[in-house]
Amino acid sequence: MLRMCTLTDRGVSKDSNLVYSGNDSVSGNGKEVVESARLADSVNSIAGVRALAPGLRDLVATATAKVLRRTGDEPVGVDVTRGGDGVKVRIDAHLDHTRSVTEVVDEIFSVVEADIARGAVEVSGRLDIDLRVVSRG
């Protein structure tokens, strides 16, 4: 399932404006969006994680929708991006009070690494997990 922000114009789906390479498999940017959505589902299920803040890709999609006066889709909350030397996973999380921050952080790392180990995200080279606790409450 592609979770790239779908822009609509006068209520009509504009999915045809989204361009992905490949017919049966998703690659490039589309692949990262799918991987981001998988990780977001896993991280959201961790006790102590109240919500995920929109990632860079979500912010761009939402801003684009605002500029073009169209509506956007639900934000994913995790950004998976590939650079020259590996993969960067950026997570901005809102936590609740039920567990200590470090307990939740350790579990987020553990869940992301487990997802990667089972192939939810393809990693070659360095894995950089950039985790920010935005708020707690």
Added chain:
Amino acid sequence: MDVNEHVGSGAELDPMSADSQAESDAQLRGVIDEYMSTFQPEPEDTAGVRERILQLVRDDLYRGPSTNLQTEQGHPFSISTASVRSIVRNAVDLVDGIRARSVEVEPAGDPVGSAATVSLTVAMRAGISFGPTAEAIRRSVSAEVQAELGIPAARIDINAEDVYVD
């Protein structure tokens, strides 16, 4: 696969300095270009669209300074400095006759970020003895930081800067 090492100099005093803003803008332009490559807007929509998107995202992205810490297992993370201050402030306010004023939390320990140093200023109710009260503040802050953040407070400096009368 290598998991990233903890990188950072601790609390970011000026997160939107010229260098960091240029870096952030460059990163954002990359994401915008990447996004725009998957989306083909109508020609009339494209005038100045990148700059307008950049401005909106920049506004949304700024969330204030953060403090870089790491767990006992060595996992680095950053947390909004406001959240950390709130934890300390609540701990101080639990002590009878004390009101928290300014709170600073800096990464400490070896490796850096595995502990925190806390510096705070307080107002005391008139008639309270400072020595025992300072120890009560230290106990409260230490317990709360450990319970809420999960890292120890390596040092807690307290400066009583005012006295109030109920």
